Amino acid sequence: MRRWIERAVIGLNLCPFARAVYVKNQVRIVVSRARHLDAFLDELDAELGLLKTTPAEQIDTTLLVHPSLFPDFAVFNDFLGVVDDVVTEHELDGVIQVASFHPAYQFDGTDPDDITNATNRAPYPALHLLREDSVERAVASEGGDADAIVERNLATLRALGPDGWRELLSKP
Numbered sequence: 001m002r003r004w005i006e007r008a009v010i011g012l013n014l015c016p017f018a019r020a021v022y023v024k025n026q027v028r029i030v031v032s033r034a035r036h037l038d039a040f041l042d043e044l045d046a047e048l049g050l051l052k053t054t055p056a057e058q059i060d061t062t063l064l065v066h067p068s069l070f071p072d073f074a075v076f077n078d079f080l081g082v083v084d085d086v087v088t089e090h091e092l093d094g095v096i097q098v099a100s101f102h103p104a105y106q107f108d109g110t111d112p113d114d115i116t117n118a119t120n121r122a123p124y125p126a127l128h129l130l131r132e133d134s135v136e137r138a139v140a141s142e143g144g145d146a147d148a149i150v151e152r153n154l155a156t157l158r159a160l161g162p163d164g165w166r167e168l169l170s171k172p
Contacts, residue, residue, distance in 0.1 A: 001029055001063065001122065001123060001124065002029070003123075003169065004122050004123050004169060005018065005022060005063075006022075007168050007169060007171075008118075008165075008168060008169065010022060011168070012156050012157075012168075013152075013156075014156070015138075016138045016139070016141065016142045016149060017134060017135070017137065017138030021061060021134070024060075026056070026057070026058065026059060026061065027061055027062075027063065028059045028061070028062040028063070029063045029065065030043065030047060030062060030063065030064050030065065031065050032066040034066065034069060036069075037069070040066060040069055041082070041086065044086055044127065045086065045090070047062050047064050047129060048087065048090045048092060048096060048129065049090070051129055051131065052090065052092065052095075056133070056134060060131060061128065061129060061131065061134065062128075063126050063128050063129075064126065065125070066124065066125055066126075067124045067125075070102065070125040072104075073102050073103075073104040073105060073106060076100070076102050077100075077102075080098070080100055083098050083100075083127060084098070094132060095131070095132055096129055096130065096131060096132065097132055097135065098127050098128065098129055098130070099120070099128040099130060100120065100126070100127060100128070101120050101121065101125065101127075101128065102120070102125045102126075103121060103122065103123060103124065103125070104121070105117050105118075105121045107120070115157045115158060115160070115162050116154050116157055116158070118157050119150075119153050
């Protein structure tokens with residue numbers, strides 16, 4: 001996951017605020033070993049609670065990763081509704097948003113091999129718990145246009161192409 005963050009997310013500037021929080025060691029990466037969904041949800045509860053009570057200067061964002069619980073993207077994608085419900089239960093709507101990543105991520109209306117799916121592809125299924133304030137500051141620092149960031153990312157990935165994407169992530 002660190003290689004993906006360093007090479008893709010930061011290296012390709014897919015997330016405008018990733019570099020700043022990463023170099024300050026404010027990105028928490030939690031690799032779940034939960035054997036079932038209920039235990040994974042307990043970990044999600046704990047991470048949301050931690051973000052709620054910890055200053056952003058200490059932990060700005062959390063990646064909750066599970067290497068084996070969600071091999072099927074459709075199952076993972078369906079699970080995201082439950083994740084939204086958990087955020088609401090913690091009264092964190094408008095405070096924390098969740099971005100999802102999966103090795104087989106596929107946006108609706110795209111082919112599985114469309115390189116633009118790589119914007120949300122990571123080596124393992126992951127929930128990225130982001131503070132809305134941090135996202136707003138990052139978007140503002142990029143000119144205030146979130147759609148422009150998305151379009152820039154799509155253009156970057158199209159220019160890189162599938163072979164370039166594989167090469168980027170396969171280097172030791």
